[in-house]
Amino acid sequence: MNRSLEIPTYRPVGSVHPPLDHPPYRSTSTRRPDRLDAMPQTTTEVTGPLLGEGRVGSQDHDLTAQHPGEPLGERIIVHGRVLEDDGRPVRNTLVEVWQANSAGRYRHDRDRHPAPLDPNFTGVGRCLTDDEGRYRFITVRPGAYPWGNHGNAWRPAHIHFSLFGRAFTQRLITQMYFPGDPLFWQDPIFNSVRDPDARNRMISSFDLSETVPEWALAFRFDIVLRGRATTPFEDDHDDEEDT
Amino acid sequence: MTSGVTPSQTAGPYVAIGLEWPDGPHVVDEAAADAIWLRGRVLDGEGQPIDDGYVETWQADREGRYPHPDDPRGAASGFRGFGRVRLNDDGQWAVRTIKPGASPSGDGRWQAPHVAVAVLARGLLQRVVTRLYFPDESEANASDPVLARLAPDERERLVAQREPEGYRLDLHLQGPRATIFFDF
Numbered sequence: 001m002n003r004s005l006e007i008p009t010y011r012p013v014g015s016v017h018p019p020l021d022h023p024p025y026r027s028t029s030t031r032r033p034d035r036l037d038a039m040p041q042t043t044t045e046v047t048g049p050l051l052g053e054g055r056v057g058s059q060d061h062d063l064t065a066q067h068p069g070e071p072l073g074e075r076i077i078v079h080g081r082v083l084e085d086d087g088r089p090v091r092n093t094l095v096e097v098w099q100a101n102s103a104g105r106y107r108h109d110r111d112r113h114p115a116p117l118d119p120n121f122t123g124v125g126r127c128l129t130d131d132e133g134r135y136r137f138i139t140v141r142p143g144a145y146p147w148g149n150h151g152n153a154w155r156p157a158h159i160h161f162s163l164f165g166r167a168f169t170q171r172l173i174t175q176m177y178f179p180g181d182p183l184f185w186q187d188p189i190f191n192s193v194r195d196p197d198a199r200n201r202m203i204s205s206f207d208l209s210e211t212v213p214e215w216a217l218a219f220r221f222d223i224v225l226r227g228r229a230t231t232p233f234e235d236d237h238d239d240e241e242d243t
Numbered sequence: 244m245t246s247g248v249t250p251s252q253t254a255g256p257y258v259a260i261g262l263e264w265p266d267g268p269h270v271v272d273e274a275a276a277d278a279i280w281l282r283g284r285v286l287d288g289e290g291q292p293i294d295d296g297y298v299e300t301w302q303a304d305r306e307g308r309y310p311h312p313d314d315p316r317g318a319a320s321g322f323r324g325f326g327r328v329r330l331n332d333d334g335q336w337a338v339r340t341i342k343p344g345a346s347p348s349g350d351g352r353w354q355a356p357h358v359a360v361a362v363l364a365r366g367l368l369q370r371v372v373t374r375l376y377f378p379d380e381s382e383a384n385a386s387d388p389v390l391a392r393l394a395p396d397e398r399e400r401l402v403a404q405r406e407p408e409g410y411r412l413d414l415h416l417q418g419p420r421a422t423i424f425f426d427f
Binding site for chain 1: 246247248249250251252253254255256257258259260261262264287288289291293295299301302303309310311313314315316323324325346347348349350351354357359361363364365366367368369370371372374388389392393416417421422423424425426427
């Protein structure tokens with residue numbers, strides 16, 4: 001073995017993620033692959049796109065400031081940290097979010113929910129984490145909305161998150177939920193995560209300390225990506241170039 | 244085993260709101276003399292196009308180096324390596340890129356030129372990842388450690404077909420011709 005061509009590896013995550021085969025979520029039936037081949041990580045998987053400031057505009061973190069007027073609804077701050085599973089921050093990594101408006105309607109051609117669009121709300125945001133792995137968005141609280149999965153099915157209010165981390169193994173698409181939502185029990189997507197502790201990690205917490213008086217409630221959502229088992233060149237990561 | 248990792252959830256049917264980049268499909272710009280198009284369709288178990296998802300690609304440069312500090316031969320520079328494209332109504336994807344070189348696997352062996360291809364969509368509770376290999380690399384493909392894991396007919400489903408502007412590979416999420424997807 002040529003030691004000079006060694007790579008780090010990323011730890012397994014056990015049963016955290018939902019199974020692809022989850023019949024209560026009907027769309028899985030014709031789309032989920034029947035099986036996955038469990039292969040060792042190679043250079044391809046332990047590297048990944050390092051996308052920097054060129055991807056993010058100055059107002060992209062503020063979903064309430066992308067139009068001439070302010071969107072309707074309950075203004076909120078959504079913030080947190082992106083971490084590896086050993087607690088190390090993931091710095092300078094791109095966080096992308098998208099969501100329905102306060103009435104539960106997405107700005108998308110195929111959303112037929114008879115709730116109003118808001119001319120002052122697109123529902124997309126981007127930012128980069130700072131040196132502590134922190135991100136922060138200003139938005140409005142999304143509404144719940146009906147979908148055709150089963151009789152009287154409603155999605156709990158949620159914000160979609162897309163994360164890159166620093167490796168293809170860390171790429172994560174998830175959803176952030178709000179504490180105390182009465183719709184959790186009937187939602188097959190939320191409940192596709194079998195481990196109750198893992199499920200609860202998708203629920204943000206109300207954060208009075210970041211709530212801005214007379215202005216906006218804050219919710220905190222920390223996102224934990226699978227971590228590296230070895231870190232041979234850790235210090236090399238501090239000064240990554242934008243691409 | 245418990246880990247504090249945040250679970251995956253589906254990208255859902257409205258993912259195009261969040262992930263659309265004007266330059267997403269352009270891993271390289273049109274000035275690249277050796278640019279090629281990688282294309283294909285993504286189909287469900289009934290042969291219907293996945294028309295509400297995304298394909299993301301990740302690959303090495305011409306020398307097989309990734310633009311990342313953990314590349315064992317050092318980071319490639321000036322190369323994004325990443326493509327992102329919305330599937331159209333016919334389930335089609337296309338990225339303009341270059342053909343990658345062979346890359347170290349990380350265990351002392353070498354990998355044939357390949358592109359990692361991920362699908363994100365409604366109905367997928369995690370993104371699913373496969374690889375595109377090249378038909379004009381039969382010698383390298385024969386010794387590729389990932390292809391070697393698969394039965395011959397499974398391997399063939401990961402090898403693209405040559406076409407005038409590049410290569411084509413259709414992805415079948417299910418069925419008798421199902422693409423092999425990987426967990427790593």
